Amino acid sequence: MDHVSDSPSIQLAPHGKLLLTGEYFVLDGVPALAVPTRRGQSFEAVHLSDSSDHDVYWKAYDVEGWEWFNHAYDKEEWARAQVQSEDPRARILQILYAAETLNPGCTRQLRGVEVSTHLQFDRKWGLGSSSTLIAAVAKWLGVNPYALLEQTFGGSGYDLACAFAEGPILYERNGTSPKVTPVSWEPDWLQQTCFVYLNQKQNSREGIRAYRSATVSEHAKTEIRRITTALLTGSLHLRAAARLLLEHEEIVGNTLGLIPVQQKLFPGFPGAIKSLGAWGGDFVWALSEDEPEKIRKYFNERGYEVVIGYDSMVV
Incomplete structure (x- = not known):
C-alpha cells in the first residue's frame, strides 16, 4: 500500500x-x-x-x-x-x-x-x-x-x-x-519550430470518443510508430522532419475522417503544421525554414496572437 x-x-x-x-x-x-x-x-x-x-x-x-x-x-x-x-x-x-x-x-x-x-x-x-x-x-x-x-x-x-x-x-x-x-532529443531544427494557439480549447474527451468510434487499422498504428522512431533519429534535418509530421497528419486525418489543420486553416504556410493532442483546438506545432519573426508575423496577421518558440515552451 x-x-x-x-x-x-x-x-x-x-x-x-x-x-x-x-x-x-x-x-x-x-x-x-x-x-x-x-x-x-x-x-x-x-x-x-x-x-x-x-x-x-x-x-x-x-x-x-x-x-x-x-x-x-x-x-x-x-x-x-x-x-x-x-x-x-x-x-x-x-x-x-x-x-x-x-x-x-x-x-x-x-x-x-x-x-x-x-x-x-x-x-x-x-x-x-x-x-x-x-x-x-x-x-x-x-x-x-x-x-x-x-x-x-x-x-x-x-x-x-x-x-x-x-x-x-x-x-x-x-x-x-x-x-x-x-530521451535525449535536441536536434538543431527544433529552433525553427514554434507552437501556435488556435484561439479555442478542445475537449480531449470528445476527441477520445471520436477515435474509439473509428476503425483503426494495425497498419496505421505501425506507421505512427515508425514516424515517432524516425523523428528521434539524430541525423534528421528539418525538411525530413516536416515530411514525417505531414505523414502523421494524413494518417490521423484518414483514421478520424478529419481535414488536417494545415489544409483547413493555413494552406499557404511555408513549412509544415501539425496538430497536437485533440484535433480542432489548443496548440499546433509549426516547422519552417523561414526566420522566426516572419513566421510569427504570418500567424499574427491571421489572428493568432500566441506564438511561442520551442525553447520558450518546452523544459
Whole structure:
C-alpha cells in the first residue's frame, strides 16, 4: 500500500504537457513522443489547524492571480462524491474520494489543511490544468497517479508522465504501469519550430470518443510508430522532419475522417503544421525554414496572437 506522509503540508510544481506524436494512437499502446512544458501549475498544501471546522480549504488561482475557485470541504462531502461532474467543486470531491479508495486512510489527516493551486498558463490553453492537479494530488496523498486518473478524468496518462519529467519522454501506455523512457532529443531544427494557439480549447474527451468510434487499422498504428522512431533519429534535418509530421497528419486525418489543420486553416504556410493532442483546438506545432519573426508575423496577421518558440515552451 502507498502511504501519505506524516505531514499533510507539501509544495509541488508539476509541468504542463504537449504530445508531439502519437495522439489518439497512444491510447492503444503505440509509443508517443511527449514533452513537459515550462508552464505548469504550482500546488501547495499547508496544515493550519487540527481544530478547524472543515477538513480542506481549497483555493484555485489563474495565471493572472485571480481566485476563480474557493470552497471549504469536509469528509462527509467527499464520502458521497461518486458521481462525475464537470463542476470544479464536484471534480475535486471526486479526486479526494478516489484517492481515499486507492489508499484507504490517506485523507485521515486532512483537517484544517489549506490547498492553493496557481496556474502558470491560460486555462484555455489545454496544457494540463487537470493533469497537473492529478499528478500533484497523487504525490501528496501517496497514490498511483495513473490509477487516480482512471477513476477521475480518464485518458492515456502521458500528461502525468510529463508532470515531473525533466525533458522529452517516449510514453507507452500499459494500464496503471506505463513505460516512460526519457530521451535525449535536441536536434538543431527544433529552433525553427514554434507552437501556435488556435484561439479555442478542445475537449480531449470528445476527441477520445471520436477515435474509439473509428476503425483503426494495425497498419496505421505501425506507421505512427515508425514516424515517432524516425523523428528521434539524430541525423534528421528539418525538411525530413516536416515530411514525417505531414505523414502523421494524413494518417490521423484518414483514421478520424478529419481535414488536417494545415489544409483547413493555413494552406499557404511555408513549412509544415501539425496538430497536437485533440484535433480542432489548443496548440499546433509549426516547422519552417523561414526566420522566426516572419513566421510569427504570418500567424499574427491571421489572428493568432500566441506564438511561442520551442525553447520558450518546452523544459
